[in-house]
Structures are given as C-alpha cells and as structure tokens.
Amino acid sequence: MIYIHSAAQIATLRGASAKPKAGKEMEELGLIEDGGIVIEDGIFTFVGSSEEARRYVAEHSGNQEVTVLSAEGRTVTPGLIDPHTHIVFSGSREFELNLRLQGAKYMDILNAGGGILYTTERTREAAEEQLMAETVKRLDRFLEYGVTTVEAKSGYGLRLEDELKQLRVVRRLNASHPVDLVPTFMGAHAVPVEYKGNADAFVRTVIEDMIPAVAREELAEFCDVFCEEGAFTVNQSRDILAAGQKWGLKPKIHADELVSYGGAELAAELGAVSADHLLHVSEAGIQRMAEAGVIAVLLPGTAFFLMAQPANARAMIAAGVPVALSTDRNPGSSPTESLPFIMNLACLTMRMTPAEVLAACTINAAHAIGRAATIGSIEVGKQADLVLFDAPNYLYLQYHYAVNLVDTVFKKGEVVIQNGRRVSA
Ligand SMILES: N=CN[C@@H](CCC(=O)O)C(=O)O
Numbered sequence: 001m002i003y004i005h006s007a008a009q010i011a012t013l014r015g016a017s018a019k020p021k022a023g024k025e026m027e028e029l030g031l032i033e034d035g036g037i038v039i040e041d042g043i044f045t046f047v048g049s050s051e052e053a054r055r056y057v058a059e060h061s062g063n064q065e066v067t068v069l070s071a072e073g074r075t076v077t078p079g080l081i082d083p084h085t086h087i088v089f090s091g092s093r094e095f096e097l098n099l100r101l102q103g104a105k106y107m108d109i110l111n112a113g114g115g116i117l118y119t120t121e122r123t124r125e126a127a128e129e130q131l132m133a134e135t136v137k138r139l140d141r142f143l144e145y146g147v148t149t150v151e152a153k154s155g156y157g158l159r160l161e162d163e164l165k166q167l168r169v170v171r172r173l174n175a176s177h178p179v180d181l182v183p184t185f186m187g188a189h190a191v192p193v194e195y196k197g198n199a200d201a202f203v204r205t206v207i208e209d210m211i212p213a214v215a216r217e218e219l220a221e222f223c224d225v226f227c228e229e230g231a232f233t234v235n236q237s238r239d240i241l242a243a244g245q246k247w248g249l250k251p252k253i254h255a256d257e258l259v260s261y262g263g264a265e266l267a268a269e270l271g272a273v274s275a276d277h278l279l280h281v282s283e284a285g286i287q288r289m290a291e292a293g294v295i296a297v298l299l300p301g302t303a304f305f306l307m308a309q310p311a312n313a314r315a316m317i318a319a320g321v322p323v324a325l326s327t328d329r330n331p332g333s334s335p336t337e338s339l340p341f342i343m344n345l346a347c348l349t350m351r352m353t354p355a356e357v358l359a360a361c362t363i364n365a366a367h368a369i370g371r372a373a374t375i376g377s378i379e380v381g382k383q384a385d386l387v388l389f390d391a392p393n394y395l396y397l398q399y400h401y402a403v404n405l406v407d408t409v410f411k412k413g414e415v416v417i418q419n420g421r422r423v424s425a
C-alpha cells in the first residue's frame, strides 16, 4: 500500500470518464487542497484529503507494509497522456531548419523527396533493433516530462514490411517500457517515391494489402491519414479510413493542417475519434465536429516549429468541441518530447486557460486514444499513473514555463521518476 499525503493540490480530473470534457467543463479540475491518495496493486483505492486518506490507511492497511510519501509543496496530476506521436523512426532532420529559415515550405521539402520521404528512407534501412533503441530514448524522455502513455503511429515505412516493422516495435516497447503505447496505422502518411504520380495505386495497396495485414496481426487500434493538399485527398482519405473501419481500426485524421481542405468535415462524417492539427479548419468543420463529438487534438508545438499561426482553440472550445493536446513528436515538424512545453504554448499562443490545458493533456487525451476508462484522472479504480510537480498549484505549471517541473512519476503504482531522474528498474 502506498499513502501519499499533504499534496498542495491534487487535480483529480474526476467525473469525465464516460465523455470528454467540452466547453466550460474543461475548467473543472476536481481540485483537492492538502490532498491524500492511496494506491494498492497499481490502482487508486482512495482519493481525498490527507486526513481522510490517513484514516483510510489506518482502517484498511491490516498487516500490509505502507510506503508513506509526503507531497508537500507539490501539485499532483494524472500521468500526462500524449495522443498523437510519430515516435518510431530512424535519423533526424535538423538540416531542414536552415532550409525553412530561408523560406522553404514544409510541403516543398516533402515534394523534393525530403521530409517524411527522407525519414522513410532512413526507417526502411533501419533494422527493428535499431528502431527499438532509437525509440526507447524518446520514450525515456517522455517519462522524464511526466508522460505515462503515448499514442504511436506508423507511417515511415510506406510499404507493407516496413509499416509492420514499425508497429511491431510499438508492440514490443509497450510490453517492455514503463510508458504505455497505443498503436495507430498510418500507411497513408505520404505517397512513397515508387508510387510518385500514382497516388491512387498506392491508396489501393494501403487498402488491399496493408490494412488487412495490420488488422490480422492485431498491430493497431486506430487508422490515420494525412488528408492534405499534396498528400491524400478527401476521397482517398475517406476510402482508407472506411476500409480501416471495416477491419476494426477506429479513424483518426490529420486534418486542415496547411490549408482548409475538408478534413474536419470528413472526420465528422465518419465519426472519427479525433481530428488533429486543424490550423485551417473551417467554421462549418468546427460545427460538424461539435455535433459529431469528434475530439480536436491540437498541436501548438508543430505550429511553433513551422512558424505558423496555431489552431483557433478558443473557437473550438466555444463551439463545444472537446480539445486534447499533443507534442506531435516527429522528426520534421515537432521534434520534442516536452508535453509540458506544449502545454505552455497552448496557454500562451492559443489562449487556453491553465485548467483547460490540464484537462486537454489528461482526461480528454485519454478519450482521444480510447483509454478513458482506465487512465486520465485520479479516481478510485483507475490505474495509478501520477505526476508530482514541483509547483504549489496547477496554475504554476503554465507560469514557470519551459522548464521541467516534474519531481516524481508513478506508473501503475511504481515510482519510475524520482527527484526528476529515472529510477532504474
Ligand atoms: N503532417 C504530417 N505528419 C507529421 C509530420 C511528419 C514529418 O514531418 O516527419 C505531423 O503530424 O506534423
């Protein structure tokens, strides 16, 4: 039994496991001052005031050993959740930065065979063990920043064996690394060089060869598409996501990132779990998402790194679209594992309040990856994923910005980060 007491503040995020928070609900964090938490067998068994938790321990501990931890001066939140990453890849793309500073556009670099296609070459060349080693480093960093669950997309293989290779890496890491991974198939991330000028034929192989193989091996839960001018059209995206649905893969979509393209509308039409990016979403798209209950996964780090205007989070929240946030960790448009810095950007560049930001990276992010029944809030019965921040209250997380305030991380009731450092297994 673990008894945590004297937390300056616990942001429980309770009461939203059935439906993501939308509108004003995103402001409600279920705060407890001078809070106490009890964990048994990796699950929260009591959440309340320190005094109530002390009484619970006295009544229920019996002969069990009780580990006592003071969280004095600390703010406690659910383990942070990143619902949109491309972490399985080889190499890096720092050389693109100078090109972009000289005015090259993200899509120009891709069309010239760089960007996603460069990373695809490196990823195809890499053996599975190499990919494992590179990805572990990224997951270790995520954990240091308080991130205990990440969604992970394929999409740098762009041919069957290499898409499967990426997803097998996700599966192996999910079994071996403390961070939980949720797999998404994204074979339609770009048209590979061997299909240049023949996107429809590539779409056919995604639908006829890749999706069935991924589903048969049970390697993914979601299917995603880069629906964008110069990537995949709305019709191609619809065909791919509908084929995924037939095989049990729930749709997600990279939508309206670079131009307004109808991706949000398609997400609503298909009942997608989320539409992500949305920098150029139309007003009609926002309305349709709100009606269909599609979660907006916003990626302000990508806007920051591509030097673009971020998404209009305020309009989406006002319309009742549930908002989640993510790093979009990838080698081209957002090479960072610091979800806390993304939270700072959400607050300071998209004017999301500190409370909305926290809801977006916990319970709403859990909904965006279909995990809200088990994670995303500090509630009795849920998996004990927790972060203790060196912060007197949750507001401070967006105030003392761009530094790592993570002190302690619990994953499934085990301390994995202590004093900001990894505890060796
Ligand atoms: N926009 C498409 N895909 C990624 C970028 C991938 C890359 O540049 O390697 C994104 O979400 O930003």
Ligand SMILES: [Zn+2]
Binding pocket: 084, 085, 086, 254, 328, 330
């Ligand atoms: Zn992405």
